[in-house]
Amino acid sequence: MFGVNKRATGTGRPKGLKGDMAFWTPHRMRRDEEQRFDPALADFAVFEGAGLTLGGREVLKDISLSLSERRIGIVGLNGSGKSSLVRLLNGLHLPGCGSVRIFGAETAAVRAQLPRHVGFVFQNPDHQAIFPTVEEEIAFGLTQLGADKQAAREGAADFLKRHHCQPLAKKPFAELSEGQKQLICILAVLVMQPELLVLDEPMASLDGLAARRIQQKLKSLDQKIVLISHDLQVFDGFDRVIWLEDGRVRMDGVPGDVLPAYVTDLDRRAGAATDEVDL
Amino acid sequence: MISVYLPGASWIHRIPVRLKLLTLAVISMAILPVHDPAVLGAVLAGVLVLYATLGPEGLKQVTLLKPLVSLLLIIFLLHGIGGSWMEGLVAVLRLVAMVLLANLVSVTTRMDDMLEAVMSLFYPLKVFGVSPKKPALAVTLVIRFAPVLLSVYSSLAEAYRARTGKRGSWRLIAPFALQALRLSENVAEALTARGGAEGLAVETTANTAERRRMLKRNL
Numbered sequence: 001m002f003g004v005n006k007r008a009t010g011t012g013r014p015k016g017l018k019g020d021m022a023f024w025t026p027h028r029m030r031r032d033e034e035q036r037f038d039p040a041l042a043d044f045a046v047f048e049g050a051g052l053t054l055g056g057r058e059v060l061k062d063i064s065l066s067l068s069e070r071r072i073g074i075v076g077l078n079g080s081g082k083s084s085l086v087r088l089l090n091g092l093h094l095p096g097c098g099s100v101r102i103f104g105a106e107t108a109a110v111r112a113q114l115p116r117h118v119g120f121v122f123q124n125p126d127h128q129a130i131f132p133t134v135e136e137e138i139a140f141g142l143t144q145l146g147a148d149k150q151a152a153r154e155g156a157a158d159f160l161k162r163h164h165c166q167p168l169a170k171k172p173f174a175e176l177s178e179g180q181k182q183l184i185c186i187l188a189v190l191v192m193q194p195e196l197l198v199l200d201e202p203m204a205s206l207d208g209l210a211a212r213r214i215q216q217k218l219k220s221l222d223q224k225i226v227l228i229s230h231d232l233q234v235f236d237g238f239d240r241v242i243w244l245e246d247g248r249v250r251m252d253g254v255p256g257d258v259l260p261a262y263v264t265d266l267d268r269r270a271g272a273a274t275d276e277v278d279l
Numbered sequence: 280m281i282s283v284y285l286p287g288a289s290w291i292h293r294i295p296v297r298l299k300l301l302t303l304a305v306i307s308m309a310i311l312p313v314h315d316p317a318v319l320g321a322v323l324a325g326v327l328v329l330y331a332t333l334g335p336e337g338l339k340q341v342t343l344l345k346p347l348v349s350l351l352l353i354i355f356l357l358h359g360i361g362g363s364w365m366e367g368l369v370a371v372l373r374l375v376a377m378v379l380l381a382n383l384v385s386v387t388t389r390m391d392d393m394l395e396a397v398m399s400l401f402y403p404l405k406v407f408g409v410s411p412k413k414p415a416l417a418v419t420l421v422i423r424f425a426p427v428l429l430s431v432y433s434s435l436a437e438a439y440r441a442r443t444g445k446r447g448s449w450r451l452i453a454p455f456a457l458q459a460l461r462l463s464e465n466v467a468e469a470l471t472a473r474g475g476a477e478g479l480a481v482e483t484t485a486n487t488a489e490r491r492r493m494l495k496r497n498l
Contacts, residue, residue: 090472116479120472127465130416130473131390132423133284139391144478149391170286174426192473 035110037103037117039195043068044224045089049098052084052247059084061247062098067226069239073255074228075262076244082228085244086198089226090118103195116145119189119223121199125181134176134184135160135169141191159191179210183217190221197223203231232259285340285386289333292387296396299384307377316365319372326379333387340386341379346429351375385422394419413476420466431458 045067052060060081074082087093088100091111100107103117122128131137138156139149147155160169165187168180176184182202189197199218203211215234218225227234235241241258243251251258291299310322330337351371358367385393397418401411435451435458470476 092468092472112475113479115472115474120469122465122469122472124465126427127462128469130420130423130466130470133286133390136390141473143391144474146478149395153391172284189473192479 035105037105037110037113039103039117041104044103044196045226046101047088047095047098048101050088050095050100051097052081052088052093053096054084054093059247060088060095063249064098065242065249065252067240070224071238071240072224072226073235073238073241074226074244075230075232075235075241075258076250080244081247082244083200084247086120086200086226086228089196089198090114090120092120115194116192117195119192119194119197121182121186121189121197121202123201123204125178125185125205128185129173129181129188132172132174133169134165134171134173137173137184137188138191141188145192156191159187163187177210179206179213182206182210182214186214186217190223195223197221197225199225199227201228201230203229203234232263235259284389285333285336287333287336287387289337289387291329291333291383294387296384296388296392297399299388300396303380303384306380310373310376313373314369316368316372319369319376323372323376323379326376326383329383330379337386340382343382344375344378347375347378390419390422393422410477412478416470416476424462424466427462428459431455431462 043066045065047063047065050060050063051058063085074085076082084093088095088107089102091107091114094100094108094111102110102114107114129137131140135153135156138159139152142152142155143149157166157169160166165183168176168184173181173184182205186197186199186202197218203214206214211231211234218227219237227238229235235255238255240253241255241262242249243258243262251261306322310319313319313322327341330341333340351374354374355364355367355371358364358370394415398411398415401409401414404411404414432451432455435455436446439448439451440446
């Protein structure tokens with residue numbers, strides 16, 4: 001399922017490499033010299049003919065996209081490939097064919113470093129938190145970046161204070177409300193200072209109030225955001241929405257164009273369904 | 280039974296984690312050959328006093344023994360029927376004392392301190408090229424997700440009772456195992472998304488210096 005990284009393999013060894021440099025393979029050279037992240041790039045993600053097959057099923061087919069907007073929404077029915085698409089952004093999946101470049105670097109070549117640049121928030125916060133208390137959970141992100149224990153603790157306390165979450169610092173994660181849990185999961189990712197934040201249905205298990213507060217929090221962030229949601233209201237203020245269907249891009253444009261078309265399609269399908277199990 | 284960390288600054292909190300773990304190991308081994316219920320009772324009373332020094336919240340932790348009551352009862356009955364009731368009492372007292380003592384360590388120790396202490400136990404694995412961080416993190420995850428797994432089982436038992444009117448049965452073992460496997464996959468994916476067990480401290484690109492500066496600024 002993992003595609004061959006054609007870009008990362010060079011065609012020949014550079015001239016003039018002798019002695020200690022002789023171990024350099026073209027592949028390694030191109031990784032070090034070309035596969036660098038450039039957060040200043042306008043197109044932070046570029047899909048070129050990307051496809052993905054999971055469990056024998058082709059979940060993404062020939063996806064070609066350039067993402068540059070600050071706020072991008074992804075919509076589509078369950079099984080349309082939304083989660084698979086965003087998992088290509090942070091290397092949880094690698095394309096089986098074609099390529100995906102994040103900030104100019106091909107994901108297949110820089111997979112291990114992607115979590116530095118692409119933060120990922122999952123649907124269920126209970127599956128994300130690794131440490132039992134909030135402060136430790138935030139500190140974990142800093143230790144992942146190389147901070148020692150004491151610096152990570154202080155950094156986590158300071159970070160929580162800046163995000164007005166200091167009262168939660170010592171609380172056990174399991175005792176938080178669902179909204180607080182999701183907020184802490186977002187902060188645990190943000191503390192690693194990614195340039196891009198990807199969220200896979202983060203509001204799915206939240207009540208209306210918690211969902212709106214998370215939405216407000218997301219609006220206030222500087223990071224570029226790619227968000228999957230079935231609740232179309234959360235795309236208010238978004239720059240672009242991509243509608244996926246059967247692993248392909250069905251429509252791509254500003255929310256004012258895409259969302260009404262998507263809703264119309266949902267209504268049409270619901271009206272056309274003749275079988276009760278067609279859900 | 281595994282409790283979460285009880286924030287505080289009691290004298291037990293201040294004891295270095297390695298000393299706590301060593302004391303736990305020594306006491307546990309010391310009471311293994313003891314068969315005098317009076318001595319074991321005294322040890323148990325001593326452990327309860329330690330909980331009392333943590334205050335009301337500390338004493339509340341003792342109630343977490345509740346899920347173990349049925350198991351303790353079975354052990355007591357098995358000893359009583361197969362041997363003597365005194366043996367059953369000794370076995371139960373010993374087990375309760377050890378479990379409470381181990382729990383005392385977990386409620387008074389931050390997980391990152393525990394991780395560091397456990398990691399040092401795995402340093403010899405470096406000789407075989409195995410990172411000590413991975414098994415240490417595995418221990419952390421076991422402690423963190425024990426309550427989550429209990430909650431998964433409770434949900435299954437509740438669903439079973441709603442449809443059958445009966446309490447949980449052996450039939451729940453298979454769906455529980457499947458859900459546990461799915462949970463472990465989700466957790467592994469979430470850990471990978473945050474840099475994996477090894478972390479992101481090693482970077483080969485030129486961004487390293489810039490990221491370090493950012494991190495320093497952030498801290």
